[in-house]
Amino acid sequence: MNRLDDQRILVTGAASGIGQATVLRLLDEGARVVGADVSADGLAATAAQAAERGTADRLTSLPIDIGDEQSVVAGVRSAVDTLGGLDAVVNAAGILRATHTEQTPLDLWDRILRVNLTGTFLVVREALPALLANPRSTVVNFSSTSAAFAHPYMAAYAASKGGIQSFTHAIALEFGGKGLRAVCVAPGSIKSGITDATPGYVPADADWALFAKLSPVLPTDLESGGAGMGDPSAVAGVIAMLVSSDGAFITGTEIRIDGGTHA
């Protein structure tokens, strides 16, 4: 008997990084998973890894753009149909851009808020009827250490992640009596598509001293592909706990997974 046998879980951001690691971990623990993402190539890579582990028969890939309302409406409906209901949603999809705040164009600000914050809201809104059909259900949203601790040149991203944290607290109260738990993970310094791309986003004249606060205190070369970064599986394991009965009394809060960067 696996911890997540019979669990039906939708994971966004399933094509890369933490979302991909989460899909693989949930499958390993027995869940049936719909992995959703805007990247078809990345979804194929996730499915190939599941096939290597012998779990691909419980994975369905779903193209979705969480920043597009119609895509989310159709995608969540498809996920619910595929799984025959929904026990948990993991909202890992997100984007990061780094700019000087005074040079941030409105359309970039809007895009970051649209995907990260509004996209999380849309997926939750569409999933709620299926989640609330069960006596117990879980929403795991992705905040970030940037929501509570300053990250340079990432004001829009940080604001979107702070908003996700507030949104998560609100729905934890609103639906707790119906058995729905809503929790944020707040990762930091995890090797992924986002962190691999960050140096390319940081302004050319950036003051790199401002990044000095963003270093884990734990050794990172043991488990990860890159020094100074944690492995996505470190977050995936926490999410597996949160959607399982081991997380049964956790709601309306954040779990920080940052190697002690902000200890």
Ligand SMILES: NC(=O)c1ccc[n+]([C@@H]2O[C@H](COP(=O)([O-])OP(=O)(O)OC[C@H]3O[C@@H](n4cnc5c(N)ncnc54)[C@H](O)[C@@H]3O)[C@@H](O)[C@H]2O)c1
């Ligand atoms: N890596 C870190 O250190 C870190 C720290 C804090 C928070 N996070 C959060 O973790 C989550 C996962 O990111 P990651 O670090 O694994 O990066 P990643 O880039 O590897 O994964 C993000 C995934 O989201 C998908 N995505 C982007 N826009 C989308 C859209 N409109 N619709 C559907 N899918 C979309 C991407 O295609 C990608 O597969 C994000 O919400 C990110 O903000 C990461």
